[in-house]
Amino acid sequence: MFPVIETERLVLRELVEEDASIILNCFSNDEVLRFYGQQPLKSIEQVKQIIQNFSNSFESKSGIKWGIESKETGTIIGTIGIQDWSHEHKRANxxxxxxxxxxxxxxxxxVVEKVISFSFEELGLERLGAIVFVENQASNKLLTKIGFQKEGVLKHYMYQNGVPYDTNVFSLLKNK
Known part of the structure; x- marks a missing residue:
């Protein structure tokens, strides 16, 4: 069963086909994608396939992607997930x-704090990683504030609109 997680203001829930139009609206937005390393999404069918891929990742236990729903409005305001989940090595990004x-x-x-707790307590992970564009000041600051440690910089690691970008590599270890 897909894990639903609640915070004070938000519900993390499984994305479903009915969310496709709002996901398309988000992931076709240049401001959202500025530091995401992904080409803009172009169609509802493309988004429905991605939502199906998220479901397949959960079924195969290789990743989990939640929609972030506002309790106040009942609408999706973003996504959060873990991917590259290695059971053997007890880690994910x-x-x-x-x-x-x-x-x-x-x-x-x-939401990041809630997913960290869930990952360590419910999934038995020992390490969470994050890869963030060097220029993404908000995300770099958020991860550092929560306790992630910067491990280094990957040069020309991700491309956005055909341009290579350096990324920071962060990690958070359980009980650290």
Whole structure:
């Protein structure tokens, strides 16, 4: 069963086909994708396939992607998930994206902290990693504030709109 997680203001839940239009709206937005390393999504069918891929990742236990739903409005305001989940090595990477209307309201910290707790307590992970564009000041600051340690810089690691970018590599260890 897909894990639903609640915070004070938000519900992390499985993305479903009915969410496709709002996901398309988010992930076709240049501001959202500025530091994401992904080409803009172009169609509802493309988004439905991605939602199916998220479901397949959960079924195969290789990743989990939640929609972040506002309790106040009942609408999706972003996504968060873990991917590259290695059971053998007890590690995964975390990634998240919030819609511009949700920026600067503390939602990022709220959901990242909840997914960290879930990953360590429920999934038995010992390490969470994050790869973040060097230029993404908000995300770099958020991860550092929560306790992630910067391990280094990967040169020309991700491309956005055909341009190579350096990324910071972060980690958070359980009980550290």
């Amino acid at each position: 975390i990634s998240y994206a919030l819609f511009p209307d949700a920026w600067g309201k503390g939602y990022g910290s709220e």
